[in-house]
Amino acid sequence: MAVAAATLLPACNYRQLQQDREALMRQNQELQAQNSAVMDENDRLARQPAPEPVMAPTPAAPPPPMALEPAGFEAIRGIEVDDSGPDQVKLSLPGDLLFPPGSATLTADARKTVGQVASVLNTKHAGSTVGLIGHTDSDPIKKSKWASNEALSLARAEAVADQLAASGVSRGRLETRGVGAQQPRGGKKSADRRVEVVVSR
Structure with missing residues (x-):
C-alpha cells in the first residue's frame, strides 16, 4: 500500500x-x-493626420473714434466756426465783439456769447481740451497798460478763459496763450483782432 x-x-x-x-x-x-x-x-492612431490647430478668434478692431462735430456752435451769433478735422474744431470770436479798443475786459454782450460757448462745451464736448489763443492787429500799443500786443492778446485769452470757467467749464481743460500780431488773417485789421477757441479731442 x-x-x-x-x-x-x-x-x-x-x-x-x-x-x-x-x-x-x-x-x-x-x-x-x-x-x-x-x-x-x-x-492606426499614428497614421491619422494631426488635428488642425484651433486658432483663437481674432478680436474685432475697435471702431474709429467719432469725429468732433461743430454742432451747437453754429447757432451762436457773431462767431465763426471752422471744422478743422476729425480731432479739432476751431472757433473765432471777433475781438471787436468781445472787448473795447485797447482793453481786455469783456463787454456784457461778450459775456453772454462766451456763456453760450461754455454751454456747448459742457454738453457736447465735455471730454475735450480747450485752447484759447489771443490775437491782435499790428498797430503798436500807444496808450494802454499793456506793454505789447503779445501781452494784450494773452490778457484777452485769459479773460475769455475766466468767463468760460465762471460759466461752468473746468479750469483744468483750459489753456491760454497770446501771439499778438504774429498770425494775421489778412484783409481788414479788425479780422486780426480775435480770440480763437480750439476744441481738441
Missing part, C-alpha cells in the same frame, strides 16, 4: 503541473492578443 501511494502522488502532482502550465499558456496567449490589439491601435 505504501508503494502504491508513493506512486500515486507524483502522478497527481504531474497532472496539476500540466493544468497549471496550460492555464499559464492560455493567459500568455490572451496577453499577447491584447498586446497585439494595443499595437494595432497605436499604429
Whole structure:
C-alpha cells in the first residue's frame, strides 16, 4: 500500500503541473492578443493626420473714434466756426465783439456769447481740451497798460478763459496763450483782432 501511494502522488502532482502550465499558456496567449490589439491601435492612431490647430478668434478692431462735430456752435451769433478735422474744431470770436479798443475786459454782450460757448462745451464736448489763443492787429500799443500786443492778446485769452470757467467749464481743460500780431488773417485789421477757441479731442 505504501508503494502504491508513493506512486500515486507524483502522478497527481504531474497532472496539476500540466493544468497549471496550460492555464499559464492560455493567459500568455490572451496577453499577447491584447498586446497585439494595443499595437494595432497605436499604429492606426499614428497614421491619422494631426488635428488642425484651433486658432483663437481674432478680436474685432475697435471702431474709429467719432469725429468732433461743430454742432451747437453754429447757432451762436457773431462767431465763426471752422471744422478743422476729425480731432479739432476751431472757433473765432471777433475781438471787436468781445472787448473795447485797447482793453481786455469783456463787454456784457461778450459775456453772454462766451456763456453760450461754455454751454456747448459742457454738453457736447465735455471730454475735450480747450485752447484759447489771443490775437491782435499790428498797430503798436500807444496808450494802454499793456506793454505789447503779445501781452494784450494773452490778457484777452485769459479773460475769455475766466468767463468760460465762471460759466461752468473746468479750469483744468483750459489753456491760454497770446501771439499778438504774429498770425494775421489778412484783409481788414479788425479780422486780426480775435480770440480763437480750439476744441481738441
